[in-house]
Amino acid sequence: DQQVKQNSPSLSVQEGRISILNCDYTNSMFDYFLWYKKYPAEGPTFLISISSIKDKNEDGRFTVFLNKSAKHLSLHIVPSQPGDSAVYFCAASADGNKLVFGAGTILRVKS
Amino acid sequence: DGGITQSPKYLFRKEGQNVTLSCEQNLNHDAMYWYRQDPGQGLRLIYYSQIVNDFQKGDIAEGYSVSREKKESFPLTVTSAQKNPTAFYLCASSESGTYNYGYTFGSGTRLTVV
Numbered sequence: 001d002q003q004v005k006q007n008s009p010s011l012s013v014q015e016g017r018i019s020i021l022n023c024d025y026t027n028s029m030f031d032y033f034l035w036y037k038k039y040p041a042e043g044p045t046f047l048i049s050i051s052s053i054k055d056k057n058e059d060g061r062f063t064v065f066l067n068k069s070a071k072h073l074s075l076h077i078v079p080s081q082p083g084d085s086a087v088y089f090c091a092a093s094a095d096g097n098k099l100v101f102g103a104g105t106i107l108r109v110k111s
Numbered sequence: 112d113g114g115i116t117q118s119p120k121y122l123f124r125k126e127g128q129n130v131t132l133s134c135e136q137n138l139n140h141d142a143m144y145w146y147r148q149d150p151g152q153g154l155r156l157i158y159y160s161q162i163v164n165d166f167q168k169g170d171i172a173e174g175y176s177v178s179r180e181k182k183e184s185f186p187l188t189v190t191s192a193q194k195n196p197t198a199f200y201l202c203a204s205s206e207s208g209t210y211n212y213g214y215t216f217g218s219g220t221r222l223t224v225v
Contacts, residue, residue, distance in 0.1 A: 009151065034213045043115075043201050043216030044154075089153060091213065099213060101146075103153035 003027045004092050006102035015111045019077040023090030023102055026071065030092040034099065035064060035075045038087045047088075048075070080109045113138045117202050117217035123225050124189070124196065132187045132220045134202035141206060143185035144214065147171065148199040157200075160185055189222060197224050 005024045013019045021035075031052040036044035050057040050064045050073065057064050063076045077084055090102040115136040124130045136143065142161045146154040156169030160179040174193025179185055185204075189196045199221050203214035 006153075036213070036216075041120075041199075041219065041221070043117075043203075043218050044214075045216070046213055049213065093213075098144075098156070098159060101154040103151060 002103075003030075004090055004100050004102040006088075006090055006105050008105050009103070010106040010108065012108045012110060013080045015082055015109055016079045019075075019080045019084065019107055019109065021075040021077075021088050021090075021105050021107065023073045023075075024071060025073075025092050027092070027094060027100075028071070029094040030100075032093045033064070033066060033073050034091045034093075035062075036089040036091060036101075037084075038089060038104070044089055077107075080107075082109050082111045085109045115202055115204055115215055115217035117200075117220050119220060120218070122220055122222045124222060126224055127191045129188055129190050130222065132189065132200055132202075132222070134185045134187065134217060135183055136185075136202075136204045136215070136217075137183060138204055138215060139182070140204035140215070141182070142204060143179070144203045144205075145169075145175075145177065145185070145187045146201045146203065148201060148219075154201065157187065196222055198222060 034049040035047040037047045038044040048059050048062045048064050050066050066073045087104045089104045091099040093099050118133045144159040145157040155171050158177040160166035176188045201219050202217040205214045
């Protein structure tokens with residue numbers, strides 16, 4: 001049972017435009033959500049997070065939106081840059097520790 | 112520099128052999144984790160440990176074993192019982208019991224069965 005789902009395996013965006021990566025979850029006990037970025041043959045690195053008491057968190061070009069009623073979160077990257085090309089993982093936690101990861105979305109930013 | 116070191120980066124194993132993947136952290140984190148990444152399946156939890164001398168099975172623990180004798184170290188042994196061991200293995204650590212930046216990951220070990 002996949003508790004965290006990223007239904008788009010890949011996304012291609014033109015440089016300078018907005019990238020929107022989506023994530024759905026089924027466990028209503030999740031109260032903390034994170035996005036990680038991963039380059040090939042490297043470990044994921046933390047990008048941005050959001051607590052369930054908020055509906056938006058912004059950090060530079062990256063904004064995460066949380067819609068608890070829909071059990072949906074999204075990551076917006078504006079403007080997209082070629083260096084943003086990577087695999088993006090959505091993750092969620094219900095207990096402050098053990099994260100559940102989605103399958104990832106490959107983002108390709110074309111210059 | 113604080114971080115997590117995984118070694119080796121690439122590992123080849125013959126069928127029927129056990130191999131051990133190393134994971135060391137100097138972040139003073141209490142919790143450590145092992146994940147496996149396969150194409151299209153994201154990161155799946157193998158084992159995790161929240162304190163020294165204690166660990167729990169994750170979602171896909173069969174064919175794997177771990178130990179946590181020191182806070183800094185959490186080695187993973189891939190046994191001959193693991194039917195499909197070829198994968199990219201990631202070790203991570205975190206501060207236990209607090210919301211923070213989630214996990215710090217190592218750079219991974221790619222294991223190939225030949």
